[in-house]
Amino acid sequence: MHLDLERVLHNVRAADTEDLLDRATVYRNGMEPAALDLIESELANRGVTQEHLQQYFEMRRQEVLFFPDGTAMMCSRCRRPAVTCEWQWHRLFGLVPIFPQRVRLCQIHRTPTTDAGME
Numbered sequence: 120m121h122l123d124l125e126r127v128l129h130n131v132r133a134a135d136t137e138d139l140l141d142r143a144t145v146y147r148n149g150m151e152p153a154a155l156d157l158i159e160s161e162l163a164n165r166g167v168t169q170e171h172l173q174q175y176f177e178m179r180r181q182e183v184l185f186f187p188d189g190t191a192m193m194c195s196r197c198r199r200p201a202v203t204c205e206w207q208w209h210r211l212f213g214l215v216p217i218f219p220q221r222v223r224l225c226q227i228h229r230t231p232t233t234d235a236g237m238e
């Protein structure tokens with residue numbers, strides 16, 4: 120597979136630190152080694168230590184859904200790792216319910232549970 124490092128570098132510089140942390144930890148199995156190098160050096164430039172990276176991985180590992188090969192499942196709405204699977208109506212033009220589908224959702228996009236009134 121051809122990897123356009125110039126493009127990856129541009130993308131990495133523009134990415135959120137959280138996004139980069141996810142790529143360097145739960146998504147690392149699916150990453151090109153060269154891209155991973157760029158991500159890790161960008162994180163180091165932002166002051167993220169190996170120790171911090173390890174802690175982040177431990178935290179994510181508790182909550183994220185993984186495929187059997189160890190790669191994290193991605194949210195259906197964004198690039199964050201999914202923490203739950205839910206049945207939702209697939210809606211035509213975002214309005215008309217057509218059929219229920221199983222979607223994977225991250226912390227931000229999951230349906231809030233009633234006991235989550237701590238925030």
Ligand SMILES: [Zn+2]
Nearest residue numbers: 194197225228
């Ligand atoms: Zn999401």
